[in-house]
Amino acid sequence: MTLITQSTTAIGPYTLPNQVILAPMAGVTDRPFRQLCRRLGAGWVVGEMVTADPSLWHTRKSQLRMDHQGEPDPRVVQIAGGDAEMLAQAARLNVELGAQIIDINMGCPAKKVCNKAAGSALLRDEALVADILETVVKAVEVPVTLKIRTGWCAESNNGVRIARLAEDAGIQALAVHGRHREQRYTGYAEYDTIADIKSRLSIPVIANGDITSPEKAAEVLRYTGANAVMIGRGAQGNPWIFKQITHYLQYGERLALPSLDERRYVLIEHVAALHAFYGETMGVRIARKHIGWYLESDQRFCDAKRRKLKQQFNALASPETQFDWINDAMAFDADQRLLPKGSHAA
Structure with a gap:
């Protein structure tokens, strides 16, 4: 195969270290998951969508969504x-709180977002889109x-x-999901529109979808000419995908799958981070969907x-029982049982 040659992609003062980005997903890309994906090879990660209404x-x-x-x-x-003005104010306040890049959501297809004339609903009003973009960029x-x-x-x-x-x-990079809003997440993403957009712009374009x-x-990447790909649902339960893609683009061959030892280490690390971030009660609940x-x-x-x-796993109600389940239910290469960092064996 012909390898993908990466040219340096800069967005403002920041340079993408590779061509693979974690997409923002409400209820998924919280701080524990973002940090895990960065450690496992994501070049950049984008936080969960935050409402512009302070x-x-x-x-x-x-x-929690604003905790970085x-x-x-x-x-x-x-x-x-x-x-536009509310989005501009939200951008300013988030920068004061430490945001280094502001991303505007005009892609979310969720009904509760679109019903408030936000997310992908904005695409129906090009004049409003222009007003929002110009106002936020200037802010x-x-x-x-x-x-x-x-x-x-x-x-x-x-x-x-x-x-x-x-x-x-003045937008400095554009991510495009290859579906229109009415498709939501059904059917298949198409990449012709992304390729067309890339051919007409000088700013970086990021391809997203399937x-x-x-x-x-x-x-x-080859078909669209995009500068990078953005991974959403493909990363759920598979945070190793970032390292796998980067290796494949560089060497043209598949990276070996994570060993059973590594899978268990990552599950323990991720679940422990969820408990610490959300507190035990909420962390136990949220861990269930990730383990699924x-x-x-x-x-x-x-x-x-x-x-x-x-x-x-869904029947378990404490951190200890969740760690025990991970150790017992997932086949493991080593004899020792794993504990999250900071824990002590009884």
């Missing part, structure tokens, strides 16, 4: 809303980036026009076995 920032959910303590540079914060001195879909529906795929508005407004393997990442995704991505298990293991 009056809602007192909630526990918003406070201990994260490496650059800290990328995504904001969502439908009012902060840090780079501003944008994430979009190809349009609202198949009959109004206006991604190319939105992309031109973005570049004209990239779940190293081979697919290479194919999408890990099980889905582990090809050693048949569907019936996965269902049984999920049921077992």
Whole structure:
């Protein structure tokens, strides 16, 4: 195969260390997951979407989403809303709190977001898009980036026009999900629109949608000419995908799958981080969905076995029982049992 040759991609004063970025996903890309993905090879990570309405920032959910303590540079914060001045104020406040790049969400297809004329709903009003982008860019001195879909529906795929508005407004990088809003996450992503956008812009373009393997990442980069790929659902339960893609792009061959030892270490590390970040009660609950995704991505298990293991884990109600389950249920190469950092064996 022809290897993908990476040219240096800069967004403001920051340079992408590789061509693989973790997409922002509400309820998924919290601080523990972002830090894990960075450690396992993600060049950049983008935080969960934060509402642009500061009056809602007192909630526990918003406070946790805005927590970037201990994260490496650059800290990328995504904001969502439908009012230009409110988005600009949100951008300024997030920069004061440590955001080094502001990303504007015009791609979320969720009904509760679109009903508030935010997310991908904004793509229906190009004048408002231009106003928002220009206002936010002028409001902060840090780079501003944008994430979009190809349009609202198949009959109004206006991604190319939105992309031109973005570049004209001073947006410094554009991520494009290859679906229109009405598709949500169904069907298949298309990359023709992304390739068209890339051919018309001078700013970096990042391709997103259905990239779940190293081979697919290479194919999408080659077809679209994009500067990087953005991984969303493909990283759920498989944070190793970033390292795997980078290795494949560099050497043209698959990296060996993580050993059973490494899988167990990562599960223990991730679950312990969730407990520490959210507190034991909430952390135990949130760990359940992540372990479910890990099980889905582990090809050693048949569907019936996965269902049984999920049921077992979902019934556990304490950190100790969750760690015991990980040690007992997941086949392991070594004899010793693993404990999260800071724990002590009884």
